[in-house]
Amino acid sequence: MSQINFLQKVRIDRAQIDTLFPSLKKRGYSLIGPKISDGAIIYDYLDSIEELPIGWTDEQEAGTYRIKQRGDQALFGYSLGPHSWKKFLFPARKKVWQGQKTSDGNFKTIQEIATQSQRFAFIGVRACELHAIHIQDQVFMNKQYQDAEYTHKRTDNFIVAVNCGQAGKTCFCSSLNTGPKVSQGYDLVLTEIIDDATHYFVVESGSERGLEVLHELSFESVSNSDLEAVERCIENAIGQMSRAIDTTDxxxxxxxxxxxxxxxxxxxxxxxxxxxxxxxxxxxxxKVEDTTDLTGDYAERWQTWxxxxxxxxxxxxxxxxxxxxxxxxxxxxxxxxxxxxxxxxxxxxxxxxxxxxxxxxxxxxxxxxxxxxxxxxxxxxxxx
Ligand code: SF4
Ligand code: SF4
Structure with a gap:
């Protein structure tokens, strides 16, 4: 199978996923995705697939979170950790200005703080998280007020989304129609399938650049049983959700x-x-806070959540x-x-x-x- 079309699903072996990272890196993306740190699955910079939380999952309840081994080698076999992608698009703390007092008593900018210009590829974005990113887009990229750094980062933001195969006990996206199936805003969407004998992904492109990356991987056509496995995976996640919000009125x-x-x-x-x-x-x-040094001659302005x-x-x-x-x-x-x-x-x-x-x-x-x-x-x- 040499050529595929936009939105066409293909099957990729687990080993082929290893080539996804170099393919994105050579296009200049900084890769961000899940990894284990301090007993949780968080989002951070990634160098290789091996840094993903392979074989790990999470258990959650109100006020409770822990990670544990799954018993298989799943790459995306967890639900969600404490971090969200806003950490990279809208940092929790950033310096917006620094200045020095001049002889006339005013402050002058001594260094423009450059807008962070990284191009991020987010790996493992879930359906609800894509909806959240689109909600923040409305806040930071609307016509009237635009956050320049956020807009810049979102303009060329590659998204590798993942359909959820399991739901955390605190998830309730199905009652808000925001998941667990990825429906919008992705470049590639993966569904991870693990059965007794095989470990593979069903992958679909959602953009021209996604399709371009997909063509660099080795893929096969999907069978009806692969498509059924995708549906089962999503149904499984829906079936695991024990919480819901009644949004009537x-x-x-x-x-x-x-x-x-x-x-x-x-x-x-x-x-x-x-x-x-x-x-x-x-x-x-x-909020925005100004601080000065002890002499009062040097000042900084910081934006924090x-x-x-x-x-x-x-x-x-x-x-x-x-x-x-x-x-x-x-x-x-x-x-x-x-x-x-x-x-x-x-x-x-x-x-x-x-x-x-x-x-x-x-x-x-x-x-x-x-x-x-x-x-x-x-x-x-x-x-x-
Ligand atoms: S502020 Fe939020 S997280 Fe903290 S106790 Fe209240 S409801 Fe819980
Ligand atoms: S469940 Fe809703 S309110 Fe709570 S963290 Fe998620 S998006 Fe925010």
Missing amino acids: IKEFLYRNYDNKRWQELEKRCLTCANCTMVCPTCFCS DSCFTMDFSYIHGGSVRVSTQSRYRQWLVHKLASWIDQFGTSGCVGCGRCITWCPVGIDLTEEVKALRLAEWEAINGKS
């Missing part, structure tokens, strides 16, 4: 429940640690407007699931489940939405 429901008594319950449990916003692939808030869970986030003249824990949790949840729709036309949640796994006290937004709905029902109908 969600915006109007949350807007009319500003005084729902369930918010008081969160006052007792939430630590306002901001973990949920740090791990969320769609949260985009940042911020969170609506901090008191400072809503500080205006005279103090913070969200002093209580419940008001901050409510702000986060209502923005994520309701006012985001008014702002950007989509939900701000893609169902990745990270905020559930990485909340130290196991607060679960799917459970909170259920509890808010029940509390509203009881307020109207009386407690049953």
Whole structure:
């Protein structure tokens, strides 16, 4: 099989995947993908396929995460770790300016901070994560306000996506139609199939440059049983999802429940640690801070991620407007699931489940939405 077309599926042996990395590297991409570090599967720079978490998976529950061996040699046999791709497109901390005081008492820029111009190839991007990237595109690349560095990085960003063959216990993308099947925004999408005798990938290109890379690998035609294996893989992931969000009327429901008594319950449990916003692939808030050296002659300006869970986030003249824990949790949840729709036309949640796994006290937004709905029902109908 020498020539394939756009969106045509082909079969590639596990060994052939090794040639994918050099093929991307020679095009000038920095490769970013999953690797094991500090007991978790994180995203970092990769040099070779061997750095992938081969044979490892993760176990997750509310407030719980651990990795363990799978018993096979799967390359992508885990669900999601604490990192998201925003770490590379929208760094957690970056210097935006530095300056020196001049004899007239003003500051002048002593060094322009160059826009990071790396071309990233992201390896192993899941369906929900692609939706999250597209949500952040709307924030950082809209017509009115553009983040130059983000725009630059996204303009030539090669995406190797992976259909999920297993879901984490905290995943709920199927209830938000954001996964587990990859449907948009990829250059190549892989489905990893492992059975008793074989280990291979079904691969499809989603762009001309994806097709170009695919032509450099050695591939075969797919059979009906390969295509059935892909469907089984995705069905398996859907079947493993035990969580869901009922999005019926969600915006109007949350807007009319500003005084729902369930918010008081969160006052007792939430630590306002901001973990949920740090791990969320769609949260985009940042702050800018200026610092000087002891002489006051040298200054730097840094941009860092911020969170609506901090008191400072809503500080205006005279103090913070969200002093209580419940008001901050409510702000986060209502923005994520309701006012985001008014702002950007989509939900701000893609169902990745990270905020559930990485909340130290196991607060679960799917459970909170259920509890808010029940509390509203009881307020109207009386407690049953
Ligand atoms: S919901 Fe959980 S992760 Fe988020 S701020 Fe509260 S305690 Fe921290
Ligand atoms: S709100 Fe939670 S489940 Fe939704 S996208 Fe953010 S981290 Fe993932």
